Amino acid sequence: MRHFQTAALSALAAALAFSASAPAVSKGTAAPPAAQAPVSPAELVGKVDIPFEKFMLANGLTVIVHTDRKAPVVGVTTYYRIGSKYEPRGKTGFAHLYEHLFFGGSANVPNFDIPLEAAGSTPTNGSTWYDRTNYVETVPTGALDLALFMEADRMGHILPAVTQDKLDKQRGVVQNEKRQGDNEPYGLMDYAIGEGLFPVGHPYRHATIGSMADLDAATVGDVRQWFTDHYGPNNVVLALSGDIDAKTARPLVEKWFGNIPRGPEVRAVNATPVTLSAPQTRQMTDRVPVIRLTRNWSGPGLNDPDSAALRVGMFILGGLASSRLDNALVRGQELAVSVTAGAQQFEQVSFLQTSMDIKPGVDRKAAEAAFDKVTADFVAQGPTADEVRRAVTSTLSAEIGGLEVVGGMSGKGATLAEGELYSRDPAKYKEDLARMAALTPADVRKALAKWLNRPAFALDVVPGERTESGESMGGWGDEAAKAATPDPKTAPPPLPAAPKLTAPPVTPIADLVFPTVEHATLSNGIPVALARRTAIPKVSLSISFDAGYAADSLDKPGTQFLMLSSLEEGTTTRNATAIAEEQERLGASIGAGGTVDRSSIGLTALTANLAPSLALLADVVRNPAFRAEDVTRVRSQALAGLQQVEASPQALAQRTLDGLLFGQHPYALPSDGLGNATSLASLTPVDLRNAHAKWLRPDLARITVVGDITMAQLKPLLETAFGQWVPPASAAPKKALDAPVPTAQARIVVLDRPASPQSYIAVGRALPIQGTTQGTEALNLANDVLGGGFLSRLNGDLREDKGWSYGVFSAVTRPVGPRTLMVAAPVQTDKTGPSVQAILADMKAFPGKAPVTPVELQRVTEGAIRAMPNQFQTNGSVLQAIETNARLGRPDNYYQTLASTYRAIPSPKIEEAARQYLQPDGMTIVIVGDRKQIEPQLKAVGLPVEYRAAPAVGAATKGN
Template sequence: MRNLMLTSALALALAGCATVPAAESATDTAATNSAEVAVAPLGEMIEDVKLDYETFTLDNGLEVVVHTDRKAPIVGVTTYYRVGSKHEPRGRTGFAHLFEHIMFTGSENVDNFDIPLEAAGSTSTNGSTNFDRTNYVETVPTGALDLALMMESDRMGYLLGAVDQAKLDKQRGVVQNEKRQGDNQPYGLTFYALLEGLFPVGHPYRHSVIGSMADLDAASLGDVHQWFKDNYGPNNVVLVLTGDIDAATARPKVERWFGSIPAGPEVRKVEGGPVTLAADKSREIADQVPLPRVYRAWSGPAQDHPDAIPLALGFELLGSLNSSRLDKALVREEQLAVSVGAFNLLAEDVSIMVAQMDVKPGVDRATAEARLDALIAELVESGPEEEELKRAATSLIAQAVNQLEAVGDFGGKGIVFAEGALFNDDPGHYLDDLRETAATTPGQVREALQRWLTRPVFKLAIVPGERTEDGATMGGWGDEATVPPEPSTNAGVVQTASGEAREMPPVEPVGALTFPTTQSARLSNGVEVTLARRTAVPKVLMSIEFDAGLAADGAARAGTQSLMMEMLEQGTTTRSVDDIAEEQELLGASISTGTSVDRSTVTLDTLSANLAPSLELVADIVRNPAFNETDVARVRDQRLAAIAQQIASPIGLAQRVFGPIVYGRDHPYGSVGASGERDVVSSVTTASLADAHRTWLRPDNMRVTVVGDVEMANLLPALEAAFGDWQAPAGAPPAKQLDAPVAQTGPAIYVLDRPNSPQSVLLFGRALPLTGRDQGLEALELANEVIGNGFLSRINMNLREEKGWSYGARSNISDPLGPRALTVFTRVQSDRTGDSIQLILDEMRAFPSTRGVDAVELQRVTDGNIRNLPNRYQTNAQVLGALLDNQRLGRPADYQSKLPDLYRAIDAASLEQAATRYLRPDQMAIIVVGDRGQIDSQIAGLGLPVTYLDPETGEVVDSDVSSAD
């Protein structure tokens, strides 16, 4: 769909080279920055992102697009069906998405799609559904392409004989838990309300993709069969192959597997364009949220309408850019809001245009709303300035280049081609979007805004209070109370094979991983620099790391380090916060700061041609933060609001108490996390932030790692100019006491009450007697894949696929420098909270004492992982992450290249020994966030001590040891 490029990376709009003077600082004491920023000619990049492709169509109507990219021995397989939720009839909302799930349950010749593909080295098979289409994606080693094509063709042509009532019922449970998962979040009912406000009953875009619970309950096996017959013929499909493949090789393979599948009926046409409301309308919904969130929404033109790109640009500069009008006025200058946003969600027949604002605590909501309306009106009246339009387009094209880096899966080249082919009959249509954007003028944006935003508006407000709306009843057609749905029927359902049995093809030899080599150097002040050169896209990704992180705070100062890092982008001694935002957008750069457990990081993602000026900006941010009192006060208030939002979230509540429970408040890892404690954040001052900066951000505590299209001969001088004269202060950086004792926990249950929750969040955890720098743990990591880390893991397959109590579950072994932690995380329907805890405990206790590693599991996690290695390092970000892990954990730079031999040496006994030693659940703390009214009786029967924690503070409010053994 066209919004793929529009919402992530709209255009190259800047043709030719511009030289823009940096603005003066907003502070009285700041010196004038008279330097000019030389911006590379982005217009020529339109041709740089032009991708070659070939097409052919089978006799049955299947359209195929092939793009060759030989950077790795992998092929992205992307399959698009021309059917989505807008095609659903009354009484069957959510069915297109439910059917997508059913497509993964097996076909007549394939019992399980994931096991053979992951064993062959594929990424996990995945899919998604939206209003207009359904897609399925995987990226496989070249030698497994026939296997992937056989499987995709088998569910296209040989499905119904394998779909029974049991499969339907299980996937119905999974989807309903997916719906509960979304509904259970703060503001989780918003999109239902927006659709209901913008479209009348019967409009195909009015009901949500997830649908209503009643309609999901009503779906029958007869519906499944009819939906497949009506919509899943090859003539309604685009198949895209991207990567280590060419059309001459692809065509006989596609004809072999898909050619005999007969065409089906054409997907029925559905009309559903924009709707102009008769008058402004408003709705207010109470929810368990800390802050009022207000929306302004309109329906708008289809994705191919001439106004689509101008409107997308208008909403980008209104509320998506860091320098956006809403950010600048409402958040930074007038401080009426703590966060804002704007987006234009484009669909085939309509768009949904939204601006939103979280009102700052203590601010009169009516005053804030009036100002929001005035800012929108000002943009509609006058249109954008040429400069801000250029910034919006330049920022978005940088993201577009990122999107074209991966060959497949979600977000890669496969979906770019597929959406162009499906909706525009042109796989290369994204290039037209970019060229059109390059020609968009401020006048065109103004005229489009005036055509569409002067119409009546839908105003929605989500306000703090007790939730009274029920998400289970929302998302449907809209007239359920007065018009009964068509009755479900299984009449005519006959489960018979669609054709003769087919054998799965063998996997051919898979190409070995070629991990990029690295070069190392040092700046004149001793800063170590590592470079991995990759030329797939004209981008550079850089990480500037400082050995600090959350552990530098511990529990006593939780939030200080992350707040200091956030303040780096809020102004320097020569640049205001607006200067920083505008300059990086003009450069096509993205600068972000972050704080992990052990590291404080500044990340730069920029166009290779703009590396030098981008580095000059980054160096100023890192070295010369102003910590202006006004900006500190603003960000401090935003952080307090963010803490309130975190406490309102069930996942946020679980995360905040995890560190104090598992590590203890006396350990550096025992804090509530990056958001921090309220009292700590409230007491932060400019002086304390400046002190944290001087203490931890210094050149002798810094390392630079770079991946991308640059040579060391050009990189090193640019870094030297930016950082080479930065001298370390006297004395060594402070040491973190990572060897401090950890808390002695578990087995025990810790409950945080969250009323009206349709799901419970479960977070199991314990500290392990291992640190991140302990080597030789590959067997443990693979054992963890068997029990919980992956779709095919035992816990996930039982809890999700067998029981249908959850949308998914995962286990993880963290790898900080200090003590590692074992965790299991899931969200389960409230009435199965106790059963789910018991299931997880039983699965972990059985591994491997009563259920050892079987041959299929062993092959999947050893040989499957070897085959999968080329998949893991497609992008600059993936390579950078691996390099940073290697450095932090003391691994050699070529560690990834050694993994095949390491995995081949691991047998079942090694996995079972690691599981026995480290993956036992007996010392795990179990954190439960849910509705006590529903879960107390369930957990009382588990035989474990129960402690109740205050959701606001995390402090103990009650304990019940009567249920303990």
Template structure:
């Protein structure tokens, strides 16, 4: 339940579709793109002040609900920091008429995209549900709005306090995890509403009494301080009586006085140096600026994108592509309701001088303030941003769909169409308007922050800044008797009908050179997603050249035989297209996100990148440095360390899956990869005879095939012998459960990663039942493992177990970040919970019903977007499934029994032969693990150089 940043204009596209585009025909104009962004709605307000917006979108039988309360951490008084976020957690723990954890009924009704987040200015709850379950979702949301307090007792408070404190420890435990505390405290003076972070302080959380939190709710969570948005398979005529039925009797809350939060200016430049467990030095420049309603915010966002947001940004070209003194750079505006933060950041290349990098940043900013951006830069920013917005609005809900756009506009700006005005304002930007805003705000005193590798400062003063008391430990909870909720005054409504999933038809064709093409039409938004997929992946890396696939794929869009990396990036931005190259364990992919009007030109560029990479020696060395830095970053992160170590302990080094799942390889192998090896990987694996093309979006096969023939159909198919992956190596047998300990001194949390290799391969239908069984054991929020360690014991922010979709032998994998002083207890609890599930206490009737109902009912919501369809279509082809595979799942789920779940789990998982990797402070953790009496071995990590 991490906070969600405000979403304005300059939205980063998903990594799968990051990259450039080609500018042959004239691309669609910015004004034409803006005209395509529209979210029509109807509005009404209940007598109690609840404002309601309804948007109709009939593409799928689902409705997104988004409830926004106009209260966040900036509303917290001194001594009460973290209360808004703590209450977000408490509001999931049941209400007077729905006493169960809210995830229980949400899973039963097939909810998707459900969560809650807290940030400085608001708290929101959201879920997407089948249309037939809309009334259930309205009942749940209204009950926690109007009937919550009788469902909260001391036990729930103590439990969620522990969960929130573990969320804080988890964030603090990451590299750069303490930076936010310093930024907020420096840019915003003591007493300013944005001075403290949303997560709050350990001391304030420890001091939160039941009376405190109930009074906090009474004062701020009334319907007149909330907005409800319904988006999807619904209309206002249907919605109004339902909303009135469930929310209409909730009384208004007390009058609220909004806090004043002016934009502060530093009296003089401030320079600070922090030491942290980081893989490289980071240099930052920060200014406090206006918020979402500021007159200059859009212009500042354009400035940030020109400086460090575009692929062709000035900082990228100067520091990353140019003198290569930085691994990566970024610039952005994080716009809150009343203030914002303009940030420039550069991750310094190991060996480079951070002071010199800082001076170069300052010089680039000074030049920008003097001369401003070019018209082409401004236009590229607008096109790229509007294109991203169009794609993002394919979703009706979730973290950033249409419901979010409407709710955010109404809450912060009293205007649901604020998104439309923002886009129009973006399209109207000129070099002059951007330069004027930049001069006004970025000429003010700057906060210069450097975070460099070294031991963290754990002095009392430093920990107080981070919001930690000396120990971070919660006081022993008072011995209380759980309060008895009042008798229900209303009951949950029955659910309606749940229509079956209609998966789009998969059309097939073959190009002139034999490349197979798979297409599914999804016309909801004018975009097309393409994946050119190769049977390769990190499992194709030679054993002595790990990381070769990753480096090869990273280099594809860094220059072709006729275009430089800068030219590729600029062309992409002009088209609003994004191309990315990357790979997983089994497959290497080059993805395209394109606006439908610009599809032909975008495909031409995609083909150029796939077919004609230059592998310029200078670019090879630059990307090699970035990959080495990424390995260092992985080894500085607790979860990264666990994922680096665990695969080899599960599979053994000889098996292709016995490598770090990141695919980055290790520093020693990456350092020796030659350009010839890179070109050889491209020749051997990324060729027409090993390719398939998958397309989903707003086009048709008659239009698509000629475009693909033009760009890919004349790609020669080389019939020469190629290398092939081998999975013949034996997987080592594990005689008994064993623990591998990796020392990470000073960690307030430990990461426990574990599992074992199953006998199943990815295409095995037995995994369908096993994954359902794992939903009960570890695969959902309500699973046994998460319920025990998070909801019952409060030792973790979240525990999960999964079975990754791999094509060969699949693993069963567990992940559990836990507080350091409970590491040994947590390992013991995980083993005990697994043994109990596999032994005397298998699947209960309630667990079976919840899991089967949820899996059936969530199917339409799971395939709402073209991105989801694209992934599913690839799984259908690569795992040899029928085209209607997902449409048959509902009947298969209905036929499953508790005995089927238990049989599948007991046949697959051996609780006496698990492998665990524990990453934590060995001085604190090792004595705990030794008490378990299990084989224990300390692992030394390589040092990335």
């Protein structure tokens, strides 16, 4: 992936998530049992439909158009038939490296991101995988002409912009992306799986990120030749989805792409599943919290007749909440803290895997024997008819939910493009779903027996010091015999003349129309908000409570997290398996969780199944049993999760920063909710019952609903589920969010993590802002200039200009209590000190030495305004916006008026906010990295430095 938000900043993203699907409630009566789903899998298949038209230009460009008028946006999705499986020896990582270079500008577009983001594109991104490279942007309808011009210019005329300087910078970015993934717990596993399943030279053996040596050896001539050989229009599928039709699209596509000449056809590669001659085992030692066992097989590609049966079979084995592995090993014998199984399907092969994280204290040999027995028994016996139906219904319900999004990496455009690219049929998804709906238990058993009865590659990772390095992994596997070196004789191909083209203007774009929000109150006083949206036959619902992880300031740290995690483990009338199975039959999903301010439980359900889904939700929310055996199991999982967090550099940095910034304030508790090991271990069922009664009560609740239902239909259902729930007589508890915050201190705290391939830098300061965020929009825009997006100053400096990081990001949180300014920067180890200096310098320069530029002002105001319609495509995103408005005391029309608010904010107001809130004075800096490597670098920073040891990682497990 070229951009960084998903992979790089999960800790910061977790800290910023202030509305989530989350926990539930206190005392009540048992809800009526959920009924069998009235909608059959065959009926659900009929609800998944993406109509399209297809045409091809004379140069071979295939174009697919899908019309969806629900929002004035168009997803532009471009798939190139080139991925890492096409890379020859010595060129691993080239497809992905070129994806990065593809954003560096072209003959008529100096920078690809600036015009699109100024026009309101979101997201603008790309990714590379074994079979393809794709590029996506979702733009306002008025910016479609611009997006097509820019995609065409880099498809046809990019070579003049591929320079040595850009290659060197993006090579550094990619290598830091590789280090960032390697630096995480279990971060080397994928390399080892490829090596174990396939021989040297197999197209699916080496990692898409490639080899450090091959990346170092890449020359300008190499990457220009890569484009010439693979990026012709005849190797491309362009999907346009949303507020567009084929009649309008065809002349636009002809205009911009029609004159691009055909290129060479991408050569086919021979890539088939490999059957090992005998079972093989590899053990890796790593800084991980628990032993992870995996069993791996290569399987058939996605067009194979067995693909649907394998997908469903592996889902039943370890993907469903009620999976065979979960029921036997997590809930049953309690040998594992987590289990998974799945089929990751590609064009020519698939990766079939089962995995088990062994519970601390459990004998490894006993766990391993039980793990293998569950799989063997399932393969021999096959699934039940009910398991097949539940798996298929859950899958189909998720597919219906996916119809909300027109563009992006997994929207309707991507679905159509992948069908065309891999199967020569944009409607391949329909065939796959119909095949799934028709599966019998015998079909699944036969496919599993065929593919899983072959010898497996067992990769096991055990706690200890890491003994292998990602620096030497990811390539073909024969690098030692033939090291990759640049060939100075390789001459770049001649640069073709590029026509002089002018970017088309962006036509006027209407402001956001946010759904109307209706309000009601249940008979017991619970407020209800509803936004009706009929794009898909589903409903999203959240019941949230004024609690959250900050509530643990009045209890034991970790109480809310453990209580919420226990809700789905059993009610007074159902156990965990029954709860999971009923969700699966209904095509519903219930998820409990929390943020610093709120505890919530979320539901997504098919509209036709909403009544029984609500009955199940009410039972989970109102009648949790907190049985001793269930609490013991969930507590073990939480303790293992805490160790996983402490093994992750970014998560460890964030939870450390929370405590340093807030002292004795409730927000000092780690924002991941896990508290500490001592407190978690001491929590009892009585503690959880008390917390449930204390915090999850109707007078602290509110219900938010978005989807295909009217208030007249909804309110009676909610009255049945929650209206008779009586608040307790005791006064509702209150968190001390107005408690004092420590005086800001400029300091560095280093958590020593020896041999880390990267340093993770987290910078923060509590701000003197509390309560509603209305009136702080200028600060939001100032943060967007500083570090709030890909084009921000911090990311532009450390990633794009210096190549020291895969991505740098800043944010201003939006809790009910004091807000926080945070910067997150994973950087290469040898640039840790200079990176800290660069971050502080960039902050200090804004706005004194570097005021807001006209380009920045346009991007963060008009660009943000134009991007708004795309931000609210899904029911979940609208629900989150409504909840945020309610939590912060903002009116329902806040987002509709935000455009005029932004337009009224001039540069001086943004600069004033930056001067007041975004300066580097008093910033606390947490660095997780190798002290030996970074200590000399920090002397030049000029701040006091404290060194601590990072938490020890690795659970006690018998038989290591």
